[in-house]
Amino acid sequence: xxxxxxxxxxxxxxxxxxxxxxxxxxxxxxxxxxxxxxxxxxxxxxxxxxxxxxxxxxxxxxxxxxxxxxxxxxxxxxxxxxxxxxxxxxxxxxxxxxxxxxxxxxxxxxxxxxxxxxxxxxxxxxxxxxxxxxxxxxxxxxxxxxxxxxxxxxxxxxxxxxxxxxxxx
Amino acid sequence: xxxxxxxxxxxxxxxxxxxxxxxxxxxxxxxxxxxxxxxxxxxxxxxxxxxxxxxxxxxxxxxxxxxxxxxxxxxxxxxxxxxxxxxxxxxxxxxxxxxxxxxxxxxxxxxxxxxxxxxxxxxxxxxxxxxxxxxxxxxxxxxxxxxxxxxxxxxxxxxxxxxxxxxxxxxxxxxxxxxxxxxxxxxxxxxxxxxxxxxxxxxxxxxxxxxxxxxxxxxxxxxxxxxxxxxxxxxxxxxxxxxxxxxxxxxxxxxxxxxxxxxxxxxxxxxxxxxxxxxxxxxxxxxxxxxxxxxxxxxxxxxxxxxxxxxxxxxxxxxxxx
Numbered sequence: 001x002x003x004x005x006x007x008x009x010x011x012x013x014x015x016x017x018x019x020x021x022x023x024x025x026x027x028x029x030x031x032x033x034x035x036x037x038x039x040x041x042x043x044x045x046x047x048x049x050x051x052x053x054x055x056x057x058x059x060x061x062x063x064x065x066x067x068x069x070x071x072x073x074x075x076x077x078x079x080x081x082x083x084x085x086x087x088x089x090x091x092x093x094x095x096x097x098x099x100x101x102x103x104x105x106x107x108x109x110x111x112x113x114x115x116x117x118x119x120x121x122x123x124x125x126x127x128x129x130x131x132x133x134x135x136x137x138x139x140x141x142x143x144x145x146x147x148x149x150x151x152x153x154x155x156x157x158x159x160x161x162x163x164x165x166x167x168x169x
Numbered sequence: 170x171x172x173x174x175x176x177x178x179x180x181x182x183x184x185x186x187x188x189x190x191x192x193x194x195x196x197x198x199x200x201x202x203x204x205x206x207x208x209x210x211x212x213x214x215x216x217x218x219x220x221x222x223x224x225x226x227x228x229x230x231x232x233x234x235x236x237x238x239x240x241x242x243x244x245x246x247x248x249x250x251x252x253x254x255x256x257x258x259x260x261x262x263x264x265x266x267x268x269x270x271x272x273x274x275x276x277x278x279x280x281x282x283x284x285x286x287x288x289x290x291x292x293x294x295x296x297x298x299x300x301x302x303x304x305x306x307x308x309x310x311x312x313x314x315x316x317x318x319x320x321x322x323x324x325x326x327x328x329x330x331x332x333x334x335x336x337x338x339x340x341x342x343x344x345x346x347x348x349x350x351x352x353x354x355x356x357x358x359x360x361x362x363x364x365x366x367x368x369x370x371x372x373x374x375x376x377x378x379x380x381x382x383x384x385x386x387x388x389x390x391x392x393x394x395x396x397x398x399x400x401x402x403x404x405x406x407x408x409x410x411x412x413x414x415x416x417x418x419x420x421x422x423x424x425x426x427x428x429x430x431x432x433x434x435x436x437x438x439x440x441x442x443x444x445x446x447x448x449x450x451x452x453x454x455x456x457x458x459x460x461x462x463x464x465x466x467x468x469x470x471x472x473x474x475x476x477x478x479x480x481x482x483x484x485x486x487x488x489x490x491x
Contacts, residue, residue: 002451002452017203017206017207018207018208018209018210018211018231019207019208019211019231019232019267019268021226021229021266021267022211022229022230022231022267022447025229026229026447026448026451029448050207051207062266064262064263065263065264065265065266068266082266083266086288087262087268087288087289087290088200088204088268088289088290088291088314088315089195089196089285089288089290089313089314090195091195091200091203091204092188092193092194092195092200093193093194093195093197093199093200094188094191094192094193094194095191095192109199109200109203111200111203111204111207112204112207112268112290129191130188130189130191131189147203150170150171150199150203150206151170151199152170
């Protein structure tokens with residue numbers, strides 16, 4: 001989906017990986033960022049992956065470059081550290097656990113991944129890796145630093161689809 | 170799930186290590202191809218300075234490619250074109266948050282190692298620079314850093330993927346501002362993909378063996394690619410793109426994204442043009458928006474461009490036979 005009209009019709013939205021600066025600027029161009037925010041406030045479930053989680057956050061800073069002025073949705077009261085584990089050469093695969101949503105084992109693909117450096121008390125931490133927060137949830141909003149869309153494990157997708165079904169009832 | 174056709178699991182570039190108490194893997198095909206996947210539908214811009222890199226980032230580029238000279242200036246300068254100054258690459262890495270790529274010469278294993286140690290996010294083994302080895306490309310499986318390579322045909326693309334490339338781009342004819350060759354190359358790759366898919370669907374394995382011999386690659390990668398009906402890595406357009414309409418047209422031909430070399434920073438309206446090409450690449454299937462993007466640029470500011478037929482140096486032929 002590319003336009004605000006597309007967003008209006010949705011019951012749930014997954015913002016996948018990509019470049020958060022690019023996605024943010026493009027959604028600003030056609031005002032879909034505002035519509036996405038209204039839909040989230042109205043209870044639409046959203047899953048933000050990597051760049052998508054950055055977009056959901058309140059503030060984002062790059063590990064090297066510092067605070068970025070990119071457009072953000074400001075829906076999750078968290079502070080994001082971009083490129084938290086380093087550049088592409090440091091990208092990695094590792095097993096993580098999201099026990100509170102009954103996914104005790106998940107193969108995480110971390111590509112120039114961000115992490116949550118500060119989270120407000122109303123934000124639930126779903127997973128940590130090396131003491132860094134890599135998955136969070138607040139009501140209808142989920143953010144992950146890793147890429148469930150690049151693996152064959154669909155457990156997180158299933159969990160998200162259930163959230164969407166519940167929100168329709 | 171990413172296609173992993175042609176993957177070598179025993180590659181030296183795949184590293185298992187302990188990170189605190191956790192077992193991790195770096196340099197796998199999923200991580201390398203996944204990185205390229207994150208750039209899909211985006212524009213990678215050639216830059217030579219920090220200022221250009223910042224303009225590119227503000228315009229919405231998904232990544233920048235650092236060179237010593239833009240391809241059209243490489244043509245004018247002649248001589249040997251080598252990898253960019255490490256200090257400039259590092260300065261750019263410190264001033265933008267988007268991924269930074271850099272070019273090394275075809276077959277120049279040590280320029281690639283230098284770029285790896287510099288920690289660039291992707292290495293382009295590029296025909297824009299003077300080839301260091303006419304017979305061999307770099308064995309890219311030895312690297313944890315992913316590579317992108319140029320290709321004019323399915324055979325070239327598969328040979329590069331078999332050597333470990335995590336991303337393919339058309340070669341086009343760099344530094345010309347002439348998009349004709351890029352169009353030819355993407356159409357050729359797509360035609361050939363359709364042809365091997367048809368052979369696969371017909372169940373004629375003998376003919377696939379013949380194709381593998383013709384392409385000079387293994388049977389397995391031909392079979393897996395034929396089954397997919399597309400390359401197992403993302404395929405961008407590159408070489409001669411100068412306007413939003415150029416970018417949109419190439420996207421409509423099935424490219425996954427766009428590289429712009431001289432087209433932006435050799436034009437006199439670089440800022441507007443960079444933004445306009447990003448918009449046209451994203452909204453290529455909406456001609457009204459492509460028109461709006463095209464309106465942002467002034468054709469009188471476009472780089473002059475070169476006729477491919479009269480060129481003395483055809484960069485696309487470099488490394489083409491190996």
